[in-house]
Amino acid sequence: xxxxxxxxxxxxxxxxxxxxxxxxxxxxxxxxxxxxxxxxxxxxxxxxxxxxxxxxxxxxxxxxxxxxxxxxxxxxxxxxxxxxxxxxxxxxxxxxxxxxxxxxxxxxxxxxxxxxxxxxxxxxxxxxxxxxxxxxxxxxxxxxxxxxxxxxxxxxxxxxxxxxxxxxxxxxxxxxxxxxxxxxxxxxxxxxxxxxxxxxxxxxxxxxxxxxxxxxxxxxxxxxxxx
Amino acid sequence: xxxxxxxxxxxxxxxxxxxxxxxxxxxxxxxxxxxxxxxxxxxxxxxxxxxxxxxxxxxxxxxxxxxxxxxxxxxxxxxxxxxxxxxxxxxxxxxxxxxxxxxxxxxxxxxxxxxxxxxxxxxxxxxxxxxxxxxxxxxxxxxxxxxxxxx
Numbered sequence: 001x002x003x004x005x006x007x008x009x010x011x012x013x014x015x016x017x018x019x020x021x022x023x024x025x026x027x028x029x030x031x032x033x034x035x036x037x038x039x040x041x042x043x044x045x046x047x048x049x050x051x052x053x054x055x056x057x058x059x060x061x062x063x064x065x066x067x068x069x070x071x072x073x074x075x076x077x078x079x080x081x082x083x084x085x086x087x088x089x090x091x092x093x094x095x096x097x098x099x100x101x102x103x104x105x106x107x108x109x110x111x112x113x114x115x116x117x118x119x120x121x122x123x124x125x126x127x128x129x130x131x132x133x134x135x136x137x138x139x140x141x142x143x144x145x146x147x148x149x150x151x152x153x154x155x156x157x158x159x160x161x162x163x164x165x166x167x168x169x170x171x172x173x174x175x176x177x178x179x180x181x182x183x184x185x186x187x188x189x190x191x192x193x194x195x196x197x198x199x200x201x202x203x204x205x206x207x208x209x210x211x212x213x214x215x216x217x218x219x220x221x222x223x224x225x226x227x
Numbered sequence: 228x229x230x231x232x233x234x235x236x237x238x239x240x241x242x243x244x245x246x247x248x249x250x251x252x253x254x255x256x257x258x259x260x261x262x263x264x265x266x267x268x269x270x271x272x273x274x275x276x277x278x279x280x281x282x283x284x285x286x287x288x289x290x291x292x293x294x295x296x297x298x299x300x301x302x303x304x305x306x307x308x309x310x311x312x313x314x315x316x317x318x319x320x321x322x323x324x325x326x327x328x329x330x331x332x333x334x335x336x337x338x339x340x341x342x343x344x345x346x347x348x349x350x351x352x353x354x355x356x357x358x359x360x361x362x363x364x365x366x367x368x369x370x371x372x373x374x375x376x377x378x
Contacts, residue, residue, distance in 0.1 A: 006252045010245045017241045018234075021274075026233025027282035034279065034300030042289055050287035050298070054305035066309050073316030077323040122286065126312050188289060208312070215319050219326065 046185025047119040047194035055124070056197045056204075060168065060179030067161065067207060074211040081218045092142040100142035107135035115205035119194040125201040129208030136213040140220060150217070153210045160206040167196050167203070236277050243270025257328060257335045261321045268314045272307045279303035 037058065041050050045057040055063055092100070111131035118124030168179035181195035192198075247267025254260050279300030287301040329335055332343045349355070 003253060006249065010249050013248070014241055014245045017244070018238060021237040021241070022234050024233075026237070026277075027280055029279055029281065029300050031279070031300055031302065034302050037301060038287060038298055048289045050289065050301040051304045051308065054301050055308060059305065062309065066312055069313050070316045073320045077320050080320075080323045080327055121288070124308075126308060130315075212315075212319075215323075219319075219323065 042188055045181055045194060045197065046188055047197055048188055049119055049121065049124075051122075052119045052124055052194075052197060052201065056179075056200050057181055060200070063204070064164065064168070064179070067164065067204065070208065070211060071157075071161070074215050077215050078218055092144065097142040100138045103138055104135055107131055107138070111135055111205070111209065115202055116198065117191070118201040118205075119197050120191070125204030126208055129205040130212060132205065132209030133212035133216060136209070137216045137220070140217055144220075150214060153214045157207050157210040157214070160203040160210070163203040164200060164207070167200055233277075237274070240270050240273035240277060243267070243273060246270075255337045257325045257337055257340070260337075261318060261325060264321065265314070265318055268310070272310055272314075275303045275307050275310070 037054060038050055041047065041053045041057075045053040047053045047057070091097075111128045111134075113128070114123035114131060115125055115128030118128065167182065171180040171182055172178050174180075174182070179200075181197055183195040185195045186193040244267050247263045247265070247270055250263025250266065251260050254263060279302065281297055281299050284297045284299045287298040287304065325335070328340055332340045334340050334343070
């Protein structure tokens with residue numbers, strides 16, 4: 001009975017959404033703010049990647065909220081799991097160990113590249129941060145005995161989060177709104193351009209990487225009490 | 228023709244949403260519920276990205292200062308970026324809770340875990356479970372010993 005009701009509800013929901021979206025003109029969105037932002041980005045913010053301009057320039061406060069949500073989720077995860085001591089686990093094996101050694105520098109470079117070029121190319125702090133987290137999590141999978149540096153990660157996370165807020169407060173001190181891009185935005189498309197946005201994305205990348213790495217390590221250490 | 232292709236994309240996105248919601252409601256396994264949540268999220272994100280699509284448009288990245296071609300709307304893309312990150316946080320938190328439930332109650336089945344949790348709460352609070360037709364209180368003869376998990 002409950003299943004039938006659920007299936008009826010789902011069918012109705014799908015029908016409703018398809019009718020609504022089917023009546024829209026596909027490929028011609030009615031939003032006008034996107035066009036205006038595209039026209040204004042080069043003069044306002046000066047980043048080649050307009051999505052970065054939206055995420056950090058126009059809606060920087062939302063990104064701060066997003067970081068807070070991620071921080072709250074990571075903290076709650078750590079609270080639920082507790083800080084388990086590293087247990088004796090079977091070794092990862094030769095292939096995993098060699099692969100982890102090989103992949104670590106590559107992942108580190110790819111992650112940092114994506115973070116630092118976030119204002120020029122697709123990518124940015126969040127995507128690069130996840131790759132950095134994978135880089136630091138992979139050795140733990142290969143060598144389960146090693147104790148991860150939780151304290152170290154905590155410092156990176158706290159300092160990068162503080163950097164983000166301090167950059168926002170500097171704009172406030174200068175008389176602008178919170179998180180207004182600082183500095184002169186140089187030539188469009190150069191590595192050093194976009195004012196303080198690359199710094200903000202670097203802080204975001206380090207924070208996301210440290211948070212996710214800590215969460216993954218906790219999950220990996222805690223997974224075999226009962227199984 | 229163009230609207231038909233758009234409808235195909237929209238049906239794919241809505242289908243992912245519906246499959247995800249159906250999985251959340253119909254599944255009893257906690258881990259599968261988390262996976263279904265991820266699928267529903269993917270559908271919602273696809274729907275948002277589709278909302279900003281423009282025909283013959285390029286990615287919203289400026290090259291050499293001018294606008295060579297029409298670009299897709301950057302605002303939904305930034306929103307989806309936010310949604311993906313928050314989704315990862317929510318999934319990680321849900322998975323930690325699932326890990327804890329599995330450790331404590333030894334099962335991933337939601338109803339079984341709920342029964343064991345209720346029994347534990349009753350035992351801790353030192354109360355007998357409320358009267359019901361399945362578990363009558365008192366001296367009445369029972370087909371099976373009371374207190375155990377019935378299914």
